[in-house]
Amino acid sequence: MASVRLLLLSDIHANGVALQAVMKDAWTRKFDRVISLGDALGYGPRPREVLDTLRDLDATCILGNHEDMMLRLIHHPEVRGEGIVAQALEWQHGQLSKRDISELHQWTDGVDDPLVGARYRHGTPTSLDDYSDSVTSARDIFANWHGRLGFVGHTHVPGVYATLNAPVGEWIKYQAFQDGGSYMVPPAARVILNPGSVGQPRDGNPQASYAIFDTARHNFQVYRIAYDIAQTQAQIQAAGLPDVLGARLSIGK
Numbered sequence: 001m002a003s004v005r006l007l008l009l010s011d012i013h014a015n016g017v018a019l020q021a022v023m024k025d026a027w028t029r030k031f032d033r034v035i036s037l038g039d040a041l042g043y044g045p046r047p048r049e050v051l052d053t054l055r056d057l058d059a060t061c062i063l064g065n066h067e068d069m070m071l072r073l074i075h076h077p078e079v080r081g082e083g084i085v086a087q088a089l090e091w092q093h094g095q096l097s098k099r100d101i102s103e104l105h106q107w108t109d110g111v112d113d114p115l116v117g118a119r120y121r122h123g124t125p126t127s128l129d130d131y132s133d134s135v136t137s138a139r140d141i142f143a144n145w146h147g148r149l150g151f152v153g154h155t156h157v158p159g160v161y162a163t164l165n166a167p168v169g170e171w172i173k174y175q176a177f178q179d180g181g182s183y184m185v186p187p188a189a190r191v192i193l194n195p196g197s198v199g200q201p202r203d204g205n206p207q208a209s210y211a212i213f214d215t216a217r218h219n220f221q222v223y224r225i226a227y228d229i230a231q232t233q234a235q236i237q238a239a240g241l242p243d244v245l246g247a248r249l250s251i252g253k
C-alpha cells in the first residue's frame with residue numbers, strides 16, 4: 001500500500017465557520033488527499049462556501065443522504081418535503097450555482113479506493129443511509145461486507161468498530177472519540193472508521209470533529225476543534241432557517 005495521509009471530513013452540513021476552523025488546524029498536520037464522506041449540504045447557512053472549499057481542496061466527494069434529497073428536490077420540485085430538513089434544503093437550493101448543481105450530480109454513492117484498499121460511503125460500507133451505530137449493526141455490516149477498511153459518516157459521532165478474531169468467529173469492539181484520540185488498526189482486523197461531524201456533532205461535544213488516516217502507520221487520528229458557534233448561529237438566524245438548527249450546535253446534539 002502506498003503511503004498516504006487521508007484527511008477525512010464528514011457531515012459538514014453547510015457549516016462554513018466550522019469547516020474553516022477544521023481546515024486551519026488540518027493544514028498544520030499535513031495530508032495528501034481529502035475525502036468528504038457525505039452530507040456537505042443540509043441544515044446549515046453556508047452551502048456554497050462549503051462546496052467552494054471542497055472544490056478548492058480537490059476533495060473526493062461521496063453522496064450523502066442530504067445530497068440525495070437535494071437531487072430529488074432539483075428533479076422533482078413539485079414533491080415538497082416537510083420539516084426542518086426539507087426547509088433547509090429548499091433554502092440551500094436557491095443558494096447554489098449551476099456549477100454547484102452540475103458537480104453535485106457527479107458525486108457517487110460510495111467509492112472503492114484500490115490505492116488505499118478502502119471503501120468510502122456515507123452510511124455504512126453497504127448502504128448510503130443505514131447507520132453504523134451499534135455493535136449489532138456493525139456485526140450485520142461485517143457479515144455482508146468483506147473489505148478491511150471502511151470509512152463512513154452519517155452518525156455525527158466519531159468512532160471505530162473493529163473485528164477481533166475469536167474461537168467462535170469475529171467479535172466486534174467499539175471505541176468512541178468524544179474528546180479526540182488515536183487508533184492503530186490491528187494487522188488482522190477489519191474496521192469501520194467514522195471521523196465524526198465537522199458541522200453538527202451529536203456526541204455531546206460541540207467541537208467540530210475530523211480525522212486523518214495514515215496508511216503507512218495504519219493510524220486513525222480524530223481531532224476535536226473549537227469554532228465560533230455563535231457566528232454560525234447568527235448566520236442561521238439571518239438566513240431564516242429554524243432556530244433549533246443553531247441551538248443544537250451549542251450542546252453537540
